[in-house]
Amino acid sequence: MSGGPLAGIRVVDLTTVVVGPTATLFLADYGADVIKVESPGGDLLRTLGGRSKSGQLSGKFTHFNRNKRSIVLDLKQKKAMEALHKLLETADVFIANIRPAALERLGLGTEALRTRHKRLIVCNLMGFGRDGRYAERPAYDSIIQGMSGVAACNARIFGEPKFVPMVMMDHTVGLIATQCILAALFHREKTGEGQAIEVPMFENAASFVLVEHMGDHTFVPPLGDWGDRRVLDPLAQPIATKDGWICVSANTDGQAFALFDAIGRPELKTDPKFNSVKARYANVREYFSIRAEGLKQKTSAEWLDILEKADVPAGRVHSIDTLTEDEHLHDVGFFRKVEHPVEGTKYELNNPNKFSAGLRDEQTVAPNLGADSVAILTELGYPKAEIDEMVSSKITADGRR
Secondary structure, eight states, X not given: OOBSTTTTOEEEEEOOTTHHHHHHHHHHHTTOEEEEEEOTTOOTHHHHTOOOSSSSOOHHHHHHTTTEEEEEOOTTSHHHHHXXXXXXXXXXXXXEOSOHHHHHHTTXXXXXXXXXXXXXXXXXXXXXXXXXXXXXXXXXXXXXXHHHTHHHHXXXXXXXXXXXXXXXXXXXXXXXXXXXXXXXXXXXXHHOOOOEEEEEHHHHHHHHHHHHHOGGGGSSSXXXXXXXXXXXXXXXXXXXXXXXXXXXOOXXXXXXXXXXXXTXXXXXXXXXTTSSHHHHHHTHHHHHHXXXXXXXXXXXXXXXXXXXXXXXXXXXXXXXXXXXXXXHHHHTTOEEEEEETTTEEEEEEOOOOOOTTOSBSOOOOOOOTTTTHHHHHHHTTOOHHHHHHHHHTTSSOOTTO
């Protein structure tokens, strides 16, 4: 296993479900040796993420955990904790999404780890920052969507709060954690020093919402209402055509004027309500109503052809199943069909980002629970007899069996 910008970096991954595995997915794709440390029961997403042939490798789990290795360690047992610390001695990064108090009880608090492993970068993903009153509350994506205002943004459109039907904040905060870890690795490259990173979901989600929707309340006193009216307007949605739906986003004057020409309303280019970005923003409901009425005239295919020629941003509205058939995604090799040793034939999603020097040389499928326990313990210097004893004592598990 080699190649990629993070070749030679080892990450000990004590995360589960989505937010942490998102962070380590990208580190793994970029060449890091990500070792997923799992309890004997395994990551909840192995079964929470849907059905599988084996019952332990849901489709969702396989996508978040490609290019990783799995070791089972029952950290309630002393010998498992000793093995974890041996592993940490070889690691560059430790990442966990366990609440701070629970990590402290395990002896894996930030200060304890940094005292014992000087160059280690310790990244704690948590629901809420440790200095606030919510610090020890449990959290999942839906809780954060509700508390951060994401669900309430939908109330402006639909009349009641609604979640985005994806674990959006898990994805977002996971990627922020990846960014933080990369910055810390760069800092260590310059200084030789490890450091601690705290990545709270609530605060990051609040920032995500407020940088966009604090709006006129950014100023004291406020200059107007909360929110970006362009994206909170009920008509800021896919637009019905003669036979389906398309997305159109004509923001610049050039794009808006080309759209007015396309729908047969050239006079709007000189209308003071629509002849500038500022004017269209002030009259966004009327602008969107005109847009919606105009696009009813032709089919989706006709509009996409017309708007592409006019250089107006537009696209079809995919369903999940038609997305997998998108010609562009197949052009760029987004999908890959592989043989999984446990699940059989399955689809993998390739990392969409390109590096001139390449990503990792070997692309591996998500591991069976404990598939690499024996190999990793052997790498750490444990003799076969001792590993066998650890397996029989349920300190670890041999997922090859």
